Amino acid sequence: MEKKWWHRSTVYQIYPRSFNDHNGDGIGDIPGIIEKLDYLAFLGIDIIWLSPVYQSPNDDNGYDISDYYEIMSDFGTMDDMEKLIQEARKRDIHIMMDLVINHTSDEHPWFIESRKSKDNPYRDYYVWRDGSGGPPSGITSVFSGPAWEYDEETGEYYFHLFSRKQPDLNLHNKEVREHLYNMMNFWLDKGVSGFRMDVIDLIGKEIDHNVLTDGPKLHDYLQEMNREVLSNYPTVTVGETPSATPETAKLYTGEGRNELDMVFTFQHMSLDEVDGKGKWALKPLNLRDLKQTLGKWQTELHGQGWNSLYWNNHDQPRIVSRWGNDREYRVESAKMLATILHMMQGTPYVYQGEEIGMTNIVFDDIRDYRDIETINLYNEKISEGIPHKEVMKSIHVKGRDNARTPFQWDRSHHGGFTTGTPWLEVNANHKEINAEDALKDEDSIFHYYRKLIRLRKEHDIIVYGGYDPILVEHPEIFAYKRKLGNETLVVVANFYGNEPELSLPEQLDGTSCEIVINNCEGASGRPSGLKTLRPYEAIVYLIKH
Structure with a gap:
């Protein structure tokens, strides 16, 4: 495959209306984006x-x-x-x-x-x-x-x-x-x-x-x-x-x-909806389905095309609320989900606020929503006699305004997004989740994303290595290998909040093996003969043969 400059790149999606308001009218704007370019460069x-x-x-x-x-x-x-x-x-x-x-x-x-x-x-x-x-x-x-x-x-x-x-x-x-x-x-x-x-x-x-x-x-x-x-x-x-x-x-x-x-691809994005009934008909995610779907794209496009890697965008709910745990394990699960994606072959896409672990929004009144798809759906379902509470349950999980609440820059009023009245209400958790605090905390989701983005630039194996799934049938662990030349990358991630046992197909030899990134405190000293994973734990090993 011919090598391209964007093979090592990471893309950041900006939804301008919700990113940063420069002039105080409650709507994000282009001068507001310019103000934050140094943040993105960092x-x-x-x-x-x-x-x-x-x-x-x-x-x-x-x-x-x-x-x-x-x-x-x-x-x-x-x-x-x-x-x-x-x-x-x-x-x-x-x-x-x-x-x-x-x-x-x-x-x-x-x-x-x-x-x-x-x-x-x-x-x-x-x-x-x-x-x-x-x-x-x-x-x-x-x-x-x-x-x-x-x-x-x-x-x-x-x-x-x-x-x-x-x-x-x-x-x-x-x-x-x-x-x-x-x-x-x-x-x-x-x-x-x-x-x-x-x-x-x-x-x-x-x-x-x-x-x-x-x-x-x-x-x-x-x-x-x-x-x-x-x-x-x-x-x-x-x-x-x-x-x-x-x-x-x-x-x-x-x-x-x-x-x-x-x-x-949208195939992985439809795994938590009832087949044939569209995105509003909810069902729990089956991890095996996710592993199989993403793995198929990894193996079948290898050397024959190029993947886009994403969990979030302006049309999708926040991934940490969707498939992570946005309460007790928000930081760990956000990092775990990022690890799984960023260690795959393809160009990663980060949606604004993903890098600080922003979460879904819950409005109880349909009048607080702004998205035309959401409002039309609500009116249609209510006219069919479906109760308000039931319609709102789907909207809280899948509505597009989950991704469109204004960016949470700091703890101040309206999260530092605007000095005016925001076009869409800022999530009340901006006092706990914001970029200012994330930048100060070396263990934050933000700094973890920085490291993932940097690793792609430093390691050919992340960019061009082959993909081999492991622990395919494990109901709680997402694991795979990447291979290139004399290197093997092993990614092991606990997708849930339990402490599952695991047996890796081969021992990771401590002499030629280093942990390149991990999301839990003290994981750098984890033994190579890993037997259990902590809730939402993710570890990436690099082995040189």
């Missing part, structure tokens, strides 16, 4: 994935774009954006923009024109169908309700897989694709280093055949995009591909395919 990250900052009416928190060439006034100006790119570069940090090209806002000039008449030049930029017989199909929106919206102006329906204010673009129209390539060139010429591509597996959809993901033209369009834009710059790209399997990931990321650098 953490050691190499790339910022910046969630959308384009002009938007903000129906879906910026993922509904009305102008790809302007900055949303909430976030600042184009001058601020250019300064962010420059200041990040001074610290050897790249900017990865969020690219949203499956849909626009209904306030985008293209759609305003498109809905005026059936023969408007922009009509075919979107997906319109005859409205005389009712909705053209039974496809439902991801955000609840039908995916077809009737428009009285022309008596037809337009298609929106997300909010009704997010009409889907028709990428089968070559003019649309050319406009989008020009826009990508505009941002790359500004100095951004690449794109995270929102729901990119939808752009080849064939709606009349009920094909939404992995349409027959998908890979043709990605190769065209690479040819027309990406190959002309030293870019890094990642596709959001909910439908991807290790087999299809090779098509996106394989050498010589000339499409994307990596994709986000």
